[in-house]
Amino acid sequence: MWHLGAPALLAVVLYPVVRVLGGSLKPGDEIVGSLEPLPTDPITGNYERLADGIAGIGIETFFVNSLLVALGSVAGVLISCSLAAYAFARIRFAGRNVLFALMIGTLLLPVHVLLGKFLAVDAFFVFLMVQFMRNLPRELDEAARIDGCGHWRIYWTIVLPLCRPALITSAIFSFICSWNDFPGPLIYLNEPDKYTVPLGLKMFMDQDSLADYGGMIATSVAALLPVLLFFLAFRRHLVEGAAASGLKG
Numbered sequence: 001m002w003h004l005g006a007p008a009l010l011a012v013v014l015y016p017v018v019r020v021l022g023g024s025l026k027p028g029d030e031i032v033g034s035l036e037p038l039p040t041d042p043i044t045g046n047y048e049r050l051a052d053g054i055a056g057i058g059i060e061t062f063f064v065n066s067l068l069v070a071l072g073s074v075a076g077v078l079i080s081c082s083l084a085a086y087a088f089a090r091i092r093f094a095g096r097n098v099l100f101a102l103m104i105g106t107l108l109l110p111v112h113v114l115l116g117k118f119l120a121v122d123a124f125f126v127f128l129m130v131q132f133m134r135n136l137p138r139e140l141d142e143a144a145r146i147d148g149c150g151h152w153r154i155y156w157t158i159v160l161p162l163c164r165p166a167l168i169t170s171a172i173f174s175f176i177c178s179w180n181d182f183p184g185p186l187i188y189l190n191e192p193d194k195y196t197v198p199l200g201l202k203m204f205m206d207q208d209s210l211a212d213y214g215g216m217i218a219t220s221v222a223a224l225l226p227v228l229l230f231f232l233a234f235r236r237h238l239v240e241g242a243a244a245s246g247l248k249g
Contacts, residue, residue, distance in 0.1 A: 023217040031213045046218035054203045057193055059219065062200035066179055067226070069196055073178035074171045076117030077125050081170065082163070084120040085129030086155045090141060100130075115184055117174075125170040132166035133159060168234050176227055197223045 025042040106123045114121040182198040204216035
């Protein structure tokens with residue numbers, strides 16, 4: 001039953017991918033009027049139009065903006081969440097368990113009120129790093145204190161290097177979430193030349209009151225490439241970080 005069900009499940013998972021790839025090679029009327037996932041007469045015009053940009057703005061502008069936002073988010077998550085995780089995992093202080101529970105409770109808050117990436121607002125990443133840091137031997141901290149190290153020195157020279165799998169896992173998830181984020185940039189980006197890729201895709205629906213579905217789908221396919229490359233480059237560390245942090249299965 002497993003060997004029979006696995007291909008069926010794989011087909012369900014891959015169908016949206018086939019649909020998007022096929023739609024990027026269809027003319028606009030066929031995208032709307034046909035339910036077939038693959039084009040009857042493939043065209044490349046949708047990709048050729050990407051060179052013209054959107055509303056006079058080069059498509060590379062949106063990719064550069066998305067890259068800056070995503071890398072900034074990754075930096076904010078790694079710095080702030082690792083500091084918060086170190087405090088919860090390695091420092092004993094009054095109310096630690098209560099504050100940790102409240103931090104986990106922020107997962108229930110709407111994403112719109114959790115926009116400060118440098119303020120450790122991503123409870124999932126804090127939890128991921130806490131689980132990893134708790135598995136580190138405390139003898140390392142004690143030996144470092146004997147040598148005169150404080151919390152900052154222990155955090156920077158001992159804990160962070162040993163938490164590399166968890167940090168890379170957090171970086172991958174943070175990059176993907178930020179790259180695909182639509183409501184976040186919509187709140188604080190008001191000028192079209194500063195739009196990210198998701199906001200740029202929305203402009204295909206607005207120009208001249210018409211919908212360029214072909215161009216929008218072709219841009220969506222192009223937008224998948226950076227995320228795919230980022231994932232492939234660090235996929236080994238993703239598995240190691242998830243397994244070592246207790247999230248396996």
